[in-house]
Each structure stands twice: as structure tokens, then as C-alpha cells.
Amino acid sequence: MRVAGLISGTSVDGIDVAVLDIDDHSMSLVCSGSTPYPPEVRGAILAMSNANTHTPAISRLNFLLGELFAEALREVCDRTRTPLQSIDLIGSHGQTIFHEGEPAEFCGRRIASTMQIGEGAVIAQRIGVPAISDFRVADMAAGGKGAPLVPFLDYRLFRSETVNRVALNIGGIANITVIPSGGKAEDVVAFDTGPGNMIMDQLSPPYDSGGEKARAGVVNHELLDRLLEDPYYSTPPPKTAGREQYGPDFLARTGIDITTAAELTARTIAMAIHDYQAEEVIVSGGGVHNRFLMERIGALLPGIRVATSAEYGMDIDAKEAVLFAVLAYESWFARPCNVPSATGAKRAVVLGKLSR
């Protein structure tokens, strides 16, 4: 086997390369050499390696979340009396702490990136089962936006020969998968429509139960109209939205109230669905529990049947976790499982990284 090895050490002077011909008994060096880092990059690495940054917290959080994800699996299995030893494989999305689908200027290059933490090696060691993690990076490396990944599951679950369907998931961010009747996987269109629960959740933590607070208020139409002018909503897919778009900065800047937030959420979802000839919308995610939001979405989509994924045998709240079990299964067999028409990737690639 001819294997390349790459490292940059604590000196941060550049990247050392060695190419080796190796078998179980012998090895011989084919070539080696090193290339220096551009000074700007070396500066950025040194700045991030300094103890006075957030780097220690991110590194510790990555390992801590690995422990918590393993404990979550153990706890849910205990609670539901599912033998932990019956599990063959784990797929863990982890926690996104940064996602930037569009390239940003960085050290003289244009770089798109995403970062999920919750160390897969910790999960694999704690449960004693192989764990696949980091599902978004390969799609992004292939030129995609790393999201949405759910179309693979939506297509597998909801494709129909006769009905034009849209799968809508309302998590922190809302996203839709458009599945034309009789369409192939590559005909699927999918994107983040904008906010899901996250603006409302921040205004009424942990969440506005049933949407009752939102129902009790009135919409600030002037603010709503202004917010709907955000070019994100009229940008054609593929596109992804992230925490940073609707986080504390958004709240502070706009002074939005919870009723206007609910209306913004419903309107941006309905606007996105309106662009396609949907006959049925199948909703999943925590947003389904927000009755007020569901009513508003229904009212904004006259003539379209609004169902929940539960009617199709898919637990409303489990769908996203199911997705990462399905993607892990595909990854285990080295089968590509991104949907390039949804993420914008140049090609279908195997997602996830295996820790044993």
C-alpha cells in the first residue's frame, strides 16, 4: 500500500509530507518534503493556539459533548428498555457551533466551513460500538453547503408516484424538501426557509408552549414587512440558514416580539412552499407542537393538505435523529448519501467519519 503522511507540529512552521510504501513487515520512504505555511496562516494558527482564546473551551466542549451524547443514548435505551448491546452502529450529528455555507474571506482565500462538536471517538469508546460523526464536512468539501441533509431521508420516506409532496421540518431553523411525484432523488429540491423555532424560543425560553404567547399578541406589520425584505428569502436554492442569522444579535437589532416572530416564521415557510406545486405538506420537528404556528402555516397555504410525519409512521420529534442513524448506515457501506441538488455539492459523496 502506498500511504501518505501529513503533519504540522508544534513549531507551526509548515506541513511535512512523507509518502511510504508499506506492508505488514517492511516500509520504504518514497518521497518526503515540506511546504511552509503562508505567514498569515501561521499567524492565525498561533493566535488560535494561545491560551487566551476560546480554543480551550471549544476543545473541552467537544469532549464533554461526546460524553453527554453517549450518556443520552444510554439513558434513552434504559428508559425504553432497548438493550444497549443490541446496537451495531451509531451516527452522531453532534452540535453545530458554526456554519457558513457561503465562502468568507479568510487569510487571503475564500473559505466556506462548518463545525460540529461532540467527539465521535468518545461516543464510540463509551458505548463500545463504532460511531460515525461529522456528516456535513464532506459535502462542503465537495462544494456543497453541508445542508440540508434531511432530503435523503425525506425522499426515502415520502416519495410518491402520484402526489407532489413537500416535507417540512421545523427545528431551530425550518427547512423543506420538495419531492415531485414520480421524481428521482436528483429532482429533489431542498433548502432552509429561514427561522424555525429559534426566534420564538429565545423570546420565551425554553419554548412558547402551544404558541399561546404568540397567539395572545399582535403582529407588528411594519417590522414584519421590513424583515421579509431580507434578500435571503428571495435567493434561489440551494441555501442554508444558521444560528448566527437569528441569534441574540437579530433580537437586539430588530426588537422583534413573539407574535411577529411566529408570523415571520409561518410566512417565510409558506412563501418557500408557494414556489412549488405542492399538494401535501408533511411536517415534523418541534414546531409541530406549536399549534398557533401550525394554524398560521395552514391558513397561509389554502388548498394544500398539511399533515404531520406521524401520519406516515415517522415520529415527529425523532425524525432528525433518525436521519443520522440512516446516514450512518449508508456511510458504513461507503455509499454516498448527500443530495447534490439540495446542498449544491458538485457530486454525491460518502458522508461522515468513522471512529471505532
Next chain:
Amino acid sequence: MRVAGLISGTSVDGIDVAVLDIDDHSMSLVCSGSTPYPPEVRGAILAMSNANTHTPAISRLNFLLGELFAEALREVCDRTRTPLQSIDLIGSHGQTIFHEGEPAEFCGRRIASTMQIGEGAVIAQRIGVPAISDFRVADMAAGGKGAPLVPFLDYRLFRSETVNRVALNIGGIANITVIPSGGKAEDVVAFDTGPGNMIMDQLSPPYDSGGEKARAGVVNHELLDRLLEDPYYSTPPPKTAGREQYGPDFLARTGIDITTAAELTARTIAMAIHDYQAEEVIVSGGGVHNRFLMERIGALLPGIRVATSAEYGMDIDAKEAVLFAVLAYESWFARPCNVPSATGAKRAVVLGKLSR
């Protein structure tokens, strides 16, 4: 196959779990549920997900370094006329930006962690060859310190039936592997001795060529004696040292000069080797080019033969990159390749995460 899926979404409210029985044609949900984050952890995640942290820079740097590592491999292959298409597999250590072998208090737990960046999925996509990265995390997840990893290679290269050998690598940090004659892999002792080139490099960037600046100065013995009292040097192995121990803070705090830095480096290396019955020391790493440092190490180890790894067919500068080619080869066949006696791990584990 029974596969578990885990996710925490943009709402950051907790960890969703789903366990699925799945084959290529059908799937059924075995159990699902979720567990909330402890409030402290949720707070830490939200703090790290905010745009006003270093998180964006780390995420972008991770992807940028993936590009640069792929380019480094391409460039070295071009330069040495090694066909890129002849490579079967890549092992990339990446760049360590944080390493904490000892657990630290974090969100009410004790967490040891390490973080290497240089996205493996980017390397795999750019070269079109599977890439294995993140070699240190599995060892740490198994209770080890994630370092040193080089003993696996040292043992394979330098074990002898008749000679007690010590392999010494002088990179940014210096580390030794003690290989008793006729010993087994589990008899190997290995640890970081303390600074390698990194203090000197910071005082004379990019490096003190041949050690001439250090040779021209005088040792500040008062400072040296004080620095040698650091309990790190007398702590028994396993132990690891990192950038943060000898970075800009160390320079500012101690006011150390380059000659004293060279002497501190040589003395801490010699002290570590003195504890074992070495007959031969085999040196590799950039430090070999520092003639003054090599002279000082030789003088501090009377009666011990000091050789370079080149005499044993191992390129002085390529050794660390060779290590990650060898570890990738082992990982590809799912064979454990940490040395628990060196890292302190509870068991031997498969290292690295595969991106295809």
C-alpha cells in the same frame, strides 16, 4: 442492522436519540427520546456559537488547513515526481491548536481534551483518496493522554534484541521512546521531555540556524535552576507537554534568552534519558540540525552513543510524517496502534477517523 442516531439541533435544547432497525429496503423505529442539556453546558454552547467568539476563525482555519495539507501533498509529489495517483491512503495529523492531557474542570466535570484541525474530508475530496485524520482523540477517549503516538513507529523501527535504545524526537516539543533490549511493545515507555525547538524558535524566528546564536551567548544559571524546578520534569510518565507550556506567556514570564533556552532543552532531554539504562540514543526531528543543541545533549550523556535516525534509514525530518502514514495504514485495517504504556490509555484502540 440496529443503528442509533444522535443530534442536538440549532435550538440547543438537548440531545435527541433514535434507535432504528434498518436494511436497504425498510426501517422501523425501535425507540427514541431526548435528554436536556445541563444549563451550564447549554450556556457554554450558546457562548461558543455566538459570532463574537473565535469559533468562526477556528472553523474557517479547519477548512483552510485541509486545503493547504492537500496542496502540500500535491506539491511534494510534484517536486519528487511521485505520481499522486499512486497513493492509496492518506494519514493526516493536522495541526494541534489545543492539547490538555490532564483533565481540567469544565461545566462541572473533569475533561481532558485535544484538538487537531485541518479537515480530513477536504483532503480526501481534493486528492480523491481516503484520508484518515484525528489520530489523538480515540486514545484520549480511552483514558490516555493522546500523546506520544510515535512509540508505535519507534518500536517498529528501532527495537533490538541486544541494545537498550532511546528514540529521541526534537520537534517543537521533545519526546523520547525507551525501548529495552528484547522488550515487547508494552514494555516501551515514552513521554514528552519538555521543550524541543519551540522556545528557541520563538526567540530567533524561524529558527536559530545551527544553534549559532545560542552558542554565542551565556547561560543564565539562576533562571535555568529555577526553570528546572518545574514539577513537570520530575513527574513520572506518562505525561505530555504542549504549546501552551512554552508559548509567548512562558517567554514573557521568564524573560529567557536563547542560550539558556538551549541549555534548558538539552538538560531536560538528558535528565529524562538518564532515568533509563540507555546504550544508544537515536535522534530525529528538526532539532538534529541544531549542532549546538546536539553537542550539549552529547556532553550531558557521557558513555551513551548518540546517533541520528538517518543512520537507521529513517529520514530525520520525515519521521513524524512517516508516523502518520504508518498509523493510517494500521487504522485502515482497524488495528489498534496506540501504545497504552506510553499514553496511559486503558486499552489499545484503533486511532483515526476515516473520510472517503
